[in-house]
Amino acid sequence: MSTAVELPTASRARTPGDLLRAYVGLVKPRVIELLLVTTIPAMLLAQRGLPPLGTFFATLVGGIMAAGSANALNCVADADIDSVMKRTKVRPLPKHSVSTRHALVFGLVLGVASFVFLWATTNLLAGVLAVATILFYVLVYTLVLKRRTAQNVVWGGAAGCMPVVIGWSAVTGTVEWPALVMFGIVFFWTPPHTWALATKFKDDYRRAGVPMLPVVATPVQVTRQIVLYTWATVLWSLLLVPATSWLYAVSAVVAGAWFLVVAHRLHAATKRGAKTNPMKLFHLSNTYLMLVCVGMSVDSLLGWPALGWPF
Structure with missing residues (x-):
């Protein structure tokens, strides 16, 4: 399968405004919003308060650039799929708003820029993790897992968990156990979140030949997996309690229930x-993650003593 076929020019963006909207569409702003929701509390918890503002905003800018790179390259690789799915056929490449070559260059430049920017403004570890995330999302999830296995979002979803690790490393220069717990929260949360959406659009995925779980399994099997991963999400979120105070514990329990x-x-x-x-x-899965992240953020900003391990 080729992912670099040049698109016709007839429908490309006609004005600078159209072109700008096309490139904004390539980076998928709504996906980036979700990544920021998890990056911010990771930085706050790493600092147990507000990090230096320069580091805080540099991490967000670098993270946006890295996520935009991954999303733009994903659009290039998935152009054939997006063109036959109702939910995605309005994206820039299926609409021929921008050429495949330009989208590819745009994604690659953003990726390199994110590495250089994060290295220059935070530290090398954050930059390396950002590049590793881009490569995993594009090469492992998009080009391999997505088209070949119903477990695509389980393992491929690891890319969406990396912003918390990048945020933590940007503040501390290390990766410690709370960052790995936050990684796990997003990891277990991703399948029920994605499978619920895929259930609604399963005909789209079937038409595109993407073996999402709702396409290849019965509805009961899908919802059973949703329940199992939801339990895993909620129970795993409680592992973060020793690094926080009772405020996070309450928000995690209530939102989880x-x-x-x-x-x-x-x-x-x-x-x-x-x-x-x-x-x-x-x-609701979006609301759940937001509530957990808000609880974590407020808890960190208040700086109350962490509960610690009970043994």
Whole structure:
């Protein structure tokens, strides 16, 4: 399969404004928003307060550049898929708003720039981790896992977990156990979040030949996996309690209980054969992650003593 076929020129952006919107579309701003939601609390927890503002904003800018690079390169590699899916056919390459060659160069330049910027403004480790994330997302997830296995978002989702590790390393110059716990929270959260969305758009994925779990498994099997990964997410989030105070503990328990209730209700309704709305779980998963991250952020900014390990 070729991913570098030049697109026709007839429909390309006609004005500077159109071109700007096309390049903004390549970086997928809504995806970047989610990455920032997890990067900020990681930096705050690493500092147990507010890091130096220069480091804080440099990490966000460098992270945006790295994520934009990965997303633009993903658009190039997935142009054939995006062109046949209703949800993605309005992206810049299927619409021929920008050429494949220009999108590829744009993604590569952004990736190199993110490495240089993070190295210059934070440290080498953060820059290396950003590049490793881009390479994993494009080469491992997009080009290999996505098209070949229903476990694509389980293992490929590791790329979406890396912003917390990059944020932590930018502040501390190291990767310590709380960063790995935060990585695990996002890792276990990604499958139920993505499978809920994929359930709604499974016909799109089937038409594109992408073996997302809802395409290759029964609805009951899908919701069972959603419940299992939701439990894993909530239980794993509690491992962060020793590095935080009671405020985070309460937010993780309350948000987790809500997440679990909705996941179990979806599974129960599916087993009964009742009409279900998986997008309710999808939207709730976003709210859950936001609540956990807000709890973590406020907890860190207040700087209350961490609970520590009970043994």
